[in-house]
Amino acid sequence: MGSLTFDGVRFVVHSNDHPPRHVHGFAGETEAIVDIRPDGNVALAKRKDPVRPAGAKRSEVKKILNVAAWHFEELAELWEKIHGNG
Numbered sequence: 001m002g003s004l005t006f007d008g009v010r011f012v013v014h015s016n017d018h019p020p021r022h023v024h025g026f027a028g029e030t031e032a033i034v035d036i037r038p039d040g041n042v043a044l045a046k047r048k049d050p051v052r053p054a055g056a057k058r059s060e061v062k063k064i065l066n067v068a069a070w071h072f073e074e075l076a077e078l079w080e081k082i083h084g085n086g
Contacts, residue, residue: 025064
């Protein structure tokens with residue numbers, strides 16, 4: 001597992017996780033799973049439950065996404081450090 005923190009948001013990459021390239025972002029009481037896309041953008045993961053808890057504050061989700069976008073390169077490097085480029 002690896003983690004980085006920026007602007008009060010903690011991002012985690014689990015060593016036993018799976019593609020596509022993504023991070024788990026934590027702000028306040030919210031966890032959002034954020035895809036680190038090949039096109040250089042971030043987005044909520046395309047899965048049934050990308051935000052936990054289901055009633056999470058929208059402001060916390062937006063903060064996680066915005067901070068992830070600002071630190072795209074560092075988050076991509078963290079994923080690749082743990083999982084490789086594949």
